[in-house]
Amino acid sequence: MLSKLRVNFFSRFDVKLTIFYTFALLLISLILSSFFYYRLQHNLLKQIDRILKDEAKELILEIEEDNHVVKGCKEFFGDISYRVFYPVFFRVMTHDGVTLWESENFSTILSKGIKGREHFTVTVDHRKKKRYRIYEKRFTFNDQGPFVAQMATNTKRSDKILENSLLNIFSAIPVVFLLSLCFGMYISQKPRKTLRNITAVTKKITSQNLAERLPLPPGQDEIRDLTLTINFMLDNIESSFDEVRQFTADVSHELRNPLSAVKGEIEVAVSRKRDAADYLETLHNCLERIDDLIKMVNDLFLISCFDAKKYDLKLSRINLAELLGEMYDFFLPIAQEKNIQFVIERCDTVFASVDRHKILQLLSNLMDNAVKFTPENQSITLSLIEHSHEVELDVSDSGIGIPEGNLENIFKRFYQVDPSRSGDERGAGLGLHICKRIAEVHGGSIAATRNTTKGVTFTVRLPLN
Ligand SMILES: Nc1ncnc2c1ncn2[C@@H]1O[C@H](COP(=O)(O)OP(=O)(O)O)[C@@H](O)[C@H]1O
Numbered sequence: 001m002l003s004k005l006r007v008n009f010f011s012r013f014d015v016k017l018t019i020f021y022t023f024a025l026l027l028i029s030l031i032l033s034s035f036f037y038y039r040l041q042h043n044l045l046k047q048i049d050r051i052l053k054d055e056a057k058e059l060i061l062e063i064e065e066d067n068h069v070v071k072g073c074k075e076f077f078g079d080i081s082y083r084v085f086y087p088v089f090f091r092v093m094t095h096d097g098v099t100l101w102e103s104e105n106f107s108t109i110l111s112k113g114i115k116g117r118e119h120f121t122v123t124v125d126h127r128k129k130k131r132y133r134i135y136e137k138r139f140t141f142n143d144q145g146p147f148v149a150q151m152a153t154n155t156k157r158s159d160k161i162l163e164n165s166l167l168n169i170f171s172a173i174p175v176v177f178l179l180s181l182c183f184g185m186y187i188s189q190k191p192r193k194t195l196r197n198i199t200a201v202t203k204k205i206t207s208q209n210l211a212e213r214l215p216l217p218p219g220q221d222e223i224r225d226l227t228l229t230i231n232f233m234l235d236n237i238e239s240s241f242d243e244v245r246q247f248t249a250d251v252s253h254e255l256r257n258p259l260s261a262v263k264g265e266i267e268v269a270v271s272r273k274r275d276a277a278d279y280l281e282t283l284h285n286c287l288e289r290i291d292d293l294i295k296m297v298n299d300l301f302l303i304s305c306f307d308a309k310k311y312d313l314k315l316s317r318i319n320l321a322e323l324l325g326e327m328y329d330f331f332l333p334i335a336q337e338k339n340i341q342f343v344i345e346r347c348d349t350v351f352a353s354v355d356r357h358k359i360l361q362l363l364s365n366l367m368d369n370a371v372k373f374t375p376e377n378q379s380i381t382l383s384l385i386e387h388s389h390e391v392e393l394d395v396s397d398s399g400i401g402i403p404e405g406n407l408e409n410i411f412k413r414f415y416q417v418d419p420s421r422s423g424d425e426r427g428a429g430l431g432l433h434i435c436k437r438i439a440e441v442h443g444g445s446i447a448a449t450r451n452t453t454k455g456v457t458f459t460v461r462l463p464l465n
């Protein structure tokens with residue numbers, strides 16, 4: 001199914017990214033170039049305007065010094081005639097438009113227009129294909145006037161500079177395009193490589209090969225985050241698979257033992273002719289084994305319901321002291337058989353909203369263990385204590401105890417400290433796990449602590465509301 005997936009060239013992730021980066025970089029370069037071009041144009045014009053203004057000032061000073069318009073103009077003309085980059089042309093007129101002096105052919109640059117106020121204009125000489133910038137200024141000197149001075153210069157040099165820069169911009173476009181393309185390809189390589197890695201590794205992962213992990217890319221980016229998340233997910237899947245495998249192995253192991261025992265009993269019974277009492281004993285033994293089997297299958301079913309969150313909690317307001325009393329009465333004769341001192345140390349009257357049947361099962365599992373793992377002439381103590389928000393239920397014994405290293409595992413399914421410790425009454429190691437699940441579905445918890453002298457105390461905490 002996966003191998004049939006053909007990715008169209010333009011749908012490819014890296015191609016899309018490259019195209020995106022290329023156009024983004026190209027656009028940015030164009031915007032920046034336009035911005036610098038207009039700045040350059042603006043600055044060049046400002047420079048020309050400054051020159052024209054300075055020259056007009058010079059001209060007026062010259063006229064003032066000579067106290068004569070034409071004389072001043074001639075002298076000024078002598079000063080400016082050598083200008084190469086920005087050749088200056090000028091004309092001086094009376095305020096009503098009579099020309100007093102003008103540079104050669106000034107009228108071809110600008111016809112006799114007077115605005116009568118300081119301003120700049122641009123004209124184009126189409127014949128010579130030249131652009132001119134013109135500055136006009138009104139002035140008086142030594143109580144004479146008003147006069148009008150018009151200064152002009154062609155913008156050939158600045159136009160050339162602008163033209164060159166425009167040419168540079170256009171010739172840079174293919175270079176920028178190529179560079180952007182390379183950059184885009186380089187940038188999109190890393191995510192593409194990682195995606196290919198992810199695809200390659202995930203294709204290799206099957207239920208038989210869950211140990212495979214993605215190599216961690218360097219850096220601290222989202223790709224590393226994604227890789228870590230996928231690896232974390234694979235860790236979880238692997239441990240879930242391991243749990244399921246272990247569970248299946250444990251279940252088959254635990255089922256095989258009682259079934260083999262039943263088979264053995266029957267085989268011995270039928271190996272030769274026996275009397276009725278022998279057969280009856282065999283049937284009793286078989287029945288006991290089958291009871292164990294049924295209990296285990298029921299426990300497994302309950303655990304699977306907890307796993308699938310399909311447990312049906314029938315909550316009702318229950319007097320826990322009464323429940324404890326009921327269990328005490330049930331286990332008292334069994335404890336007495338072993339001459340165990342079985343006492344309720346403290347029993348507060350506490351009402352809580354619980355599933356009666358499940359709490360009975362929890363208490364029964366704990367007391368069954370206590371009696372099972374407490375040798376003769378020892379003691380078991382029960383207590384029910386009400387706290388402000390929760391109720392605490394303790395089952396403490398002075399029995400064989402649990403080694404420190406095993407405490408953290410005893411609530412795992414099928415876990416047994418050492419099966420030989422249970423003697424004939426060997427269980428399947430499901431009891432404490434069920435206790436834990438029952439406490440948890442009630443919003444509570446269960447913990448085991450080693451007693452300072454001997455034995456162990458199981459503490460169940462259930463919320464009161
Ligand atoms: N009161 C106790 N004293 C000592 N060991 C205990 C006690 N309760 C439980 N254990 C240990 O914890 C293990 C798990 O208990 P449990 O889940 O009830 O399984 P099972 O009773 O079927 O063996 C037991 O095998 C036993 O070794």
Ligand SMILES: [Mg+2]
Nearest residue numbers: 369427431432
């Ligand atoms: Mg048990």
